[in-house]
Amino acid sequence: MFVRIVKMSFHKEHISAFLSMFEEKKAFIKASKGCSLLELYQDKNNPEIFFTYSYWEKEEDLENYRNSDLFKNVWAKTKVFFNDRPLAWSVDKKITLI
Incomplete structure (x- = not known):
């Protein structure tokens, strides 16, 4: 198992549209084979960053x-809302404390 982290920065006026789209698509994304x-x-300091x-x-x-x-x-609809280039990392989780 590994973790995919994506950083996205949006124009303020597009945040609500992004959140609505994410809400609509999240269950379909999560249902993708292999996504757990x-x-x-x-x-918290910059509400444009997700x-x-x-x-x-x-x-x-x-x-x-x-x-x-x-x-x-999803990506075609999302990328038009960006105010900066998105960044992505694939990382291996090493330790979890609960």
Whole structure:
């Protein structure tokens, strides 16, 4: 399993549209093969910055999602709201304390 972290920065006037779209699509994204968790975070100091964290079983699962019509549709609608280039990382989770 690994974690995909994506940082996105939006124009203020598009945040509500992004949140509505995310709310509409989140269950479909989470239902993608190999996705075991999907979270959305908003920066406390800069409300224009958001992060998604998604947990994937295999890199192939993430790549299949990224090549899906669902991703292409969501990404096409999302990227027009950006005020900066998005950044993404794939990381291996090492330790969890609960």
